[in-house]
Amino acid sequence: MPIIKEKTPMPSQDPQERSRNFNEVALGYTEEMALKEAERCIQCKNEPCRQGCPVEVDIPAFILKMKEKDYDGAIAKIKEKSNLPAICGRVCPQESQCEKYCTLGKKNEPVGIGRLERYAADYELNKGVTPPEVPASTGKKVAVVGGGPASLTAAADLARLGHQVTLFEALHVAGGVLMYGIPQFRLPKEVVQTEIDYIRKLGVDIRTNAVIGKISTVDELLEQGYDAVFIGTGAGLPYFMDIPGENLNGVYSANEFLTRTNLMKGYKFPEYATPIKVGKKVAVVGAGNVAMDGARTALRLGAEESYIVYRRSAEEMPARTEEIHHAEEEGVQFKLLTSPTEIVATDDGWVKGMTCVKYELGEPDASGRRRPIAIEGSEFFMEVDTVVMAIGQGPNPLVPTTTPGMELNKKGTIKADEESGATTKEGVFAGGDIVTGAATVILAMGAGKKAAKAIDEYLKNKA
Amino acid sequence: MYQIVATKVLAPTIKLFEIKAPMVAAKAQAGQFIILRVDEEGERIPLTIADYNRDAGTITTIFQEIGYTTKKLGALNEGDSLVDFVGPLGQASEIENFGRIVCVGGGVGVAPLYPITRALKEAGNEVISIIGARSKDLLILEDEMRSVSDTLLVATDDGSYGHKGFVTDLLKQVIEEKGDVKHVWAIGPVVMMRAVTGTTKPYEVPTIVSMNPIMVDGTGMCGACRVSVGNETKFACVDGPEFDGHLVDWDLAIRRLAIFKDEEKRAEAAASCGGGCGCQ
Ligand SMILES: Cc1cc2nc3c(=O)[nH]c(=O)nc-3n(C[C@H](O)[C@H](O)[C@H](O)COP(=O)(O)OP(=O)(O)OC[C@H]3O[C@@H](n4cnc5c(N)ncnc54)[C@H](O)[C@@H]3O)c2cc1C
Ligand SMILES: Cc1cc2nc3c(=O)[nH]c(=O)nc-3n(C[C@H](O)[C@H](O)[C@H](O)COP(=O)(O)OP(=O)(O)OC[C@H]3O[C@@H](n4cnc5c(N)ncnc54)[C@H](O)[C@@H]3O)c2cc1C
Ligand code: SF4
Ligand code: FES
Numbered sequence: 001m002p003i004i005k006e007k008t009p010m011p012s013q014d015p016q017e018r019s020r021n022f023n024e025v026a027l028g029y030t031e032e033m034a035l036k037e038a039e040r041c042i043q044c045k046n047e048p049c050r051q052g053c054p055v056e057v058d059i060p061a062f063i064l065k066m067k068e069k070d071y072d073g074a075i076a077k078i079k080e081k082s083n084l085p086a087i088c089g090r091v092c093p094q095e096s097q098c099e100k101y102c103t104l105g106k107k108n109e110p111v112g113i114g115r116l117e118r119y120a121a122d123y124e125l126n127k128g129v130t131p132p133e134v135p136a137s138t139g140k141k142v143a144v145v146g147g148g149p150a151s152l153t154a155a156a157d158l159a160r161l162g163h164q165v166t167l168f169e170a171l172h173v174a175g176g177v178l179m180y181g182i183p184q185f186r187l188p189k190e191v192v193q194t195e196i197d198y199i200r201k202l203g204v205d206i207r208t209n210a211v212i213g214k215i216s217t218v219d220e221l222l223e224q225g226y227d228a229v230f231i232g233t234g235a236g237l238p239y240f241m242d243i244p245g246e247n248l249n250g251v252y253s254a255n256e257f258l259t260r261t262n263l264m265k266g267y268k269f270p271e272y273a274t275p276i277k278v279g280k281k282v283a284v285v286g287a288g289n290v291a292m293d294g295a296r297t298a299l300r301l302g303a304e305e306s307y308i309v310y311r312r313s314a315e316e317m318p319a320r321t322e323e324i325h326h327a328e329e330e331g332v333q334f335k336l337l338t339s340p341t342e343i344v345a346t347d348d349g350w351v352k353g354m355t356c357v358k359y360e361l362g363e364p365d366a367s368g369r370r371r372p373i374a375i376e377g378s379e380f381f382m383e384v385d386t387v388v389m390a391i392g393q394g395p396n397p398l399v400p401t402t403t404p405g406m407e408l409n410k411k412g413t414i415k416a417d418e419e420s421g422a423t424t425k426e427g428v429f430a431g432g433d434i435v436t437g438a439a440t441v442i443l444a445m446g447a448g449k450k451a452a453k454a455i456d457e458y459l460k461n462k463a
Numbered sequence: 464m465y466q467i468v469a470t471k472v473l474a475p476t477i478k479l480f481e482i483k484a485p486m487v488a489a490k491a492q493a494g495q496f497i498i499l500r501v502d503e504e505g506e507r508i509p510l511t512i513a514d515y516n517r518d519a520g521t522i523t524t525i526f527q528e529i530g531y532t533t534k535k536l537g538a539l540n541e542g543d544s545l546v547d548f549v550g551p552l553g554q555a556s557e558i559e560n561f562g563r564i565v566c567v568g569g570g571v572g573v574a575p576l577y578p579i580t581r582a583l584k585e586a587g588n589e590v591i592s593i594i595g596a597r598s599k600d601l602l603i604l605e606d607e608m609r610s611v612s613d614t615l616l617v618a619t620d621d622g623s624y625g626h627k628g629f630v631t632d633l634l635k636q637v638i639e640e641k642g643d644v645k646h647v648w649a650i651g652p653v654v655m656m657r658a659v660t661g662t663t664k665p666y667e668v669p670t671i672v673s674m675n676p677i678m679v680d681g682t683g684m685c686g687a688c689r690v691s692v693g694n695e696t697k698f699a700c701v702d703g704p705e706f707d708g709h710l711v712d713w714d715l716a717i718r719r720l721a722i723f724k725d726e727e728k729r730a731e732a733a734a735s736c737g738g739g740c741g742c743q
Contacts, residue, residue, distance in 0.1 A: 170682050172500060172507075172547040180684075209549040211682055215486050236684040240696065247689050247696060247715055249722050256685035264506070264679070270733040273506040273531055274679075275726030349718040396683055398701070 005108040008037040010115050012326075019299045019330035022184045022267050026090070034119040038066040040104065041111045048101040049113060054446030055153075057081045059098060059113055066116055074120040083156040083199060084149060084445065086125055086191045087178060089118025092442045093320045125194055131201040135162040140459045143168065143226040144204075145212045145399060148176020149441045150432025151232035152199055153448030154455070158230075159202040161456050166226070168210040170398075171263065176234055178441070180263035181255070183293050185300065186323075189262070213398035218406070218428060227462060228427045228455045231403075231414060232448060235433035237394040241285070245343030246389070250279065250351035254290045254390035261297050279385030281305045283354060285340060286390035287317040288438075292324060294388040295332045306332050307384070311339035311359045311372045337361070337372070341379070343387055353383045393438050403428070413437055421451030427462075429455055465499070465548035468521055470541050473603040474596075476528045477571055478537050479513070485520030487550045493578035494556030494673070494705055497522060498681045500547040501539070506532045509678045509700075511575030512551060522550070525574030525603065531730040552681045553704050556671075560587040561645035565637055566612070567630050567659055568594045569651025573604045575673060576650045581611040583648075589613050591641070593633045595651075599624035630655065631662045644668050649708060653717050660708035672708035674699045676719055691715050 011027045012018070018025050029037065041063040049059045057078055065074035078085045094100075094114035102110030140163045144155045147169030155165045173179050178192045200206055212218065218229050238253035240246050257276070260266040266276030282298035284291045287310035298306040308327070310317060313336050317324060328334075340354040358378035361370035395412045406425040407415040414423055414430040421429040431447030433439055469481040487497060496511045514523035528537040539545075556579045564583060568576035573594050584590045592612035596602040597620045609615045616633045617625030626633055630651075638644050647670040649659040656672040663670045676699050679685040683701040690699050691712035697703060 170549070171680065172549070209547050210486070211549060211552065214551055215490055236682075238684070238686045240686070247691060247719070249718055253686035256679060256687045259679055259685050265504075269726065270730040272504045273730055275723045275730065277723060277726060349715075398682060 003104070003108065004036075004040055007109045007112040007115075008033045008040075010112070015326075015329040015331070018185065019296070022300055024188055025185050025326055028122055029115055029119045034066060034116060035069070037112045037116055038063050041067070042103065044103050048103055049098045049111070052097040052099070052101040054097070054442045055081045055449055057098075057117075062120065063111070063113075063116060066120065071120055071123045075124045078117060078120060081449075082445065083153050084195045084441075085117055086121035086195055087149070087187065088442055088445070089114055089121050090187050090191070091182060093440060095321055097442065125191065129194065129198050131198070132160070134159065134203050137164060138162040138459070140164065140227045141166070141225060142228050142230065142455060142459075143221045144230045144232065145218070146176065146232040146234060146432075146434070147171070147174030147206070147208075148232055148234045148432060148444060149178060150234070150434075150444035150448040151176070151230065152196065153445040154230045154232060154429075154431065154452045155204045156199045156202055157449055157452035158455060159199070159204050161452070163456070163459065165203070166205045166207060168212050168215075169206065169208045170211040172208050173263070174206050174208060180259045181290065181293070183258065183262055183297050184267075185296070186293065211398065213402040218399065218403040218425075222427060227459055228429065230421070230448075230451055230455060231399055231423075231428065231430040231434060232432045232444070233396055233399050233434045234444075235393040235438040236396045238389065239392045239394060240389055241340070241391060243340060243342055245345060245351070248343055248345050248351050249349050250277075250385055251343060251387045251389065254284070254286070254294045254388050255393065257294055257388045258290075258297065261301065267301060276301060277386075278303050279351075281307075281384040282386040282388065283307045283309050283335075283340075283382065283384040284388040284390050285309045286392070287312070287319055288390065288392075289319045289323055290393075291388075291390035292319045292327045292332075294390050296327050296330055298386070298388070299330055299332065303386070307335050307382075308332055309335045309338050309340065309354075309356065309382075311337065312369065313337055313361060316369050335382070339372075339374075340382075340387075344381075351385050351387055353381050354387065356380055356382050393433075395434050395437070399434075411437065419450060420454035421447060422454060422458075427458070464544035464546065466544045467539055467541055468519075470539075473525065474601045476537075477525065477601070477603055478528070479523060479525045479574075480536075480539075481516075481521045481523050482545065482548060483520060484522050484548050484550070487548065488515045488517050488520045488522055491515040491522060491551040492555035493558070493582045494575070495551040495553045496575075496681075496704060497524065497548060497550030498552060498678065499536075499545050499549075501532060501535050502546055505535070505546065507547070507679060507681070508532050508536075509552070509675070509681060511673070511704075512578065513574040514578055522548075525571060527571040530727050531734060534731075535734075549681070553700060554702070556582065556648075556705055558582045558586050563589045563591070563641065563643055564646045564648070565634060565644055566590060566592045567634055567647060567649040567651070568592070568608070569630055569649075569655040570596055570601065571603070572651030572655070572673075573602075573608065576648065577604050577607055577611070579648060579650075580608060584611045591637055591644075592616070593618065593630045593637070595619060595630035595655075597621065629658065631658045634659060634662050638663070638666050638668065646671070653713065653720065656708060657713040660711070660713075664709055670708040671705050672711060673704045674706055674711070674716065675704065676716065677722060689719070
């Protein structure tokens with residue numbers, strides 16, 4: 001059979017229509033499409049795709065099950081390693097992970113591994129997830145701090161190993177960025193909650209409205225009888241640029257903008273009571289996933305024009321290719337090699353525009369990316385009435401600053417062993433964005449997995 | 464679920480709720496706040512901890528019904544429950560024995576001032592308290608404040624009780640007549656706190672205020688609560704809510720409180736007609 005060169009396309013909502021609603025953009029494969037795509041996999045013996053997966057999903061094995069129409073078998077294979085497949089299938093940057101190493105990708109398009117994963121996961125979600133068997137209790141108690149993908153993964157794996165797990169989440173729902181950051185149109189919240197329910201069914205006690213560092217410190221958790229603590233509090237501290245006008249009315253951090261919309265369902269205001277105000281012309285500063293989400297959300301909230309303002313060029317944009325592509329299709333406009341120097345106010349203190357300068361790219365810097373250099377005399381005024389700052393997030397200091405004896409890195413992230421997540425404090429492990437700085441869902445899950453393994457070892461050796 | 468175990472009407476539109484939240488009560492300190500949601504569709508609103516009872520596991524909060532959510536909250540009864548209640552958030556007041564201090568409270572701001580005043584009294588300070596309201600029927604916690612103060616002075620805008628005029632008139636009088644005021648605490652509407660800092664500035668009396676910006680998460684994640692203090696941006700929910708009043712950018716604070724004015728009106732209008740009719 002000849003090799004089909006291209007990935008089976010995944011149907012998506014019409015760009016015109018979807019840029020005005022919050023329904024999911026990518027619609028997922030039909031069974032026929034899934035089978036067609038699974039057929040493309042040549043089942044390489046050396047499994048190159050697996051080396052790109054931070055949680056080591058047995059990719060060829062699950063695709064083989066798909067080929068055999070054994071979808072239950074396929075999802076079971078995935079779940080041996082990943083506790084959140086419907087989420088990963090939607091938001092993992094596959095092009096720089098598994099699919100990057102796929103043999104087919106050398107000459108043609110790689111196998112659509114992410115899309116197949118999503119198909120298998122959705123198949124199970126639609127059918128109803130069978131609660132897993134929970135092993136006999138080891139009698140050990142573990143506290144997991146935070147409710148994002150790192151913590152959820154660590155909690156699930158620890159529960160599967162028979163430990164009694166309590167997860168503490170500061171917000172009123174668990175899920176972390178999956179709930180408050182990534183928009184509904186990319187990752188439906190119902191999907192996240194179903195996957196979290198699965199983790200609850202594993203016996204994990206999820207306590208929301210619990211801010212660690214306030215309600216209990218890490219030391220107090222250890223005193224209360226938890227044998228180990230995992231910290232997965234993420235990188236939730238929004239950065240601002242430190243330019244004049246950033247506190248004007250109409251300037252949001254991406255976190256506020258997205259939290260009001262997603263977690264608080266501001267797009268359903270006033271049925272949901274949390275307001276979100278968006279003007280006619282919105283500028284989102286930055287070009288990562290967060291920025292794309294902000295710019296696309298602005299359109300859906302009624303903005304007439306939505307801009308990405310980024311000081312490097314298209315090549316350096318850190319967002320997933322698919323997200324950039326979707327944003328373009330929906331009409332987001334890209335102002336590249338551009339950066340604001342000041343946000344300018346109307347007489348009553350609202351945003352009226354930004355003074356920007358143009359940039360050019362110089363020699364590569366330490367990060368390997370070409371350094372942006374401001375072009376002298378290139379100032380221009382950009383008329384906008386809403387600005388969303390999406391230039392990055394740092395570690396939230398609430399837990400780090402209330403945990404004596406736990407060393408931090410210069411940027412305030414927690415110092416943890418890459419393999420085990422062990423911190424410099426006995427019995428305390430950490431992983432995800434709080435260790436690495438803002439990264440990806442799957443890396444956070446990978447860290448949660450490794451930490452769970454290490455915590456299990458630690459508990460076995462602990463009297 | 465967090466049950467409301469007692470309610471009390473303190474003044475028209477000002478209510479006191481005692482809410483069962485043992486974990487929060489165990490840790491609460493003067494100066495801190497909580498965030499609650501009334502129901503699943505609800506907004507997260509911050510309210511100061513007016514008192515706590517560690518034995519009973521309850522938090523007392525006093526609120527003014529001013530908009531959509533506080534009115535909805537005020538309509539609840541003893542025995543009803545809230546879906547969410549998180550705290551204690553923010554930094555506790557830094558209580559010391561300063562010597563002679565003045566605590567100034569305006570309107571519903573007297574509520575958060577009360578536990579701070581009590582703690583300052585317990586720390587050995589000579590406490591002069593000045594509380595005010597628009598009129599006598601809006602004055603709250605007079606007896607409670609008297610019980611933790613060496614001297615209590617009252618002002619009402621309309622003169623229906625105590626001094627006719629503003630709390631700042633009385634504050635100026637106290638500073639001039641008694642002298643040697645080491646510290647001032649002021650909690651109330653933003654315009655009142657600004658006026659207090661204006662009063663104490665010429666005498667160089669350190670003045671602490673409690674900022675009440677718009678908030679969402681209350682844990683330093685969203686940046687909605689930005690205030691400018693000494694030209695530095697601070698997040699009131701984690702760095703505050705108390706700040707040096709002489710360094711606060713008041714114009715900015717007042718402007719930022721108005722961000723969602725139009726939307727707030729829409730929410731209330733929708734609620735009053737049942738919503739969904741599209742009349743707004
Ligand atoms: C808008 C946006 C879009 C993104 N898009 C993608 C994408 O498409 N693909 C991708 O792979 N990655 C994406 N990312 C990055 C990815 O979401 C993160 O890397 C990942 O969520 C990190 O997981 P985590 O578990 O470390 O932390 P988080 O997801 O940040 O979760 C941390 C949790 O801990 C809680 N918490 C914090 N402090 C405390 C405390 N003191 N006590 C209790 N709980 C606490 C927080 O409330 C939060 O729920 C995106 C991020 C954002 C913001
Ligand atoms: C740390 C802190 C402690 C507070 N303590 C108390 C208290 O003890 N008692 C009390 O009555 N009020 C307190 N507030 C104010 C209280 O949170 C607001 O009155 C409430 O959120 C208004 O909600 P609403 O829906 O009823 O009114 P809305 O219709 O939403 O708004 C009415 C007005 O309230 C202001 N406002 C709106 N949302 C917020 C918000 N999230 N935070 C602050 N102000 C807002 C705006 O200026 C607005 O014009 C406190 C605020 C903060 C930040
Ligand atoms: S590398 Fe590609 S073709 Fe080979 S097994 Fe993995 S998915 Fe299949
Ligand atoms: S309320 Fe979100 S950072 Fe303070």
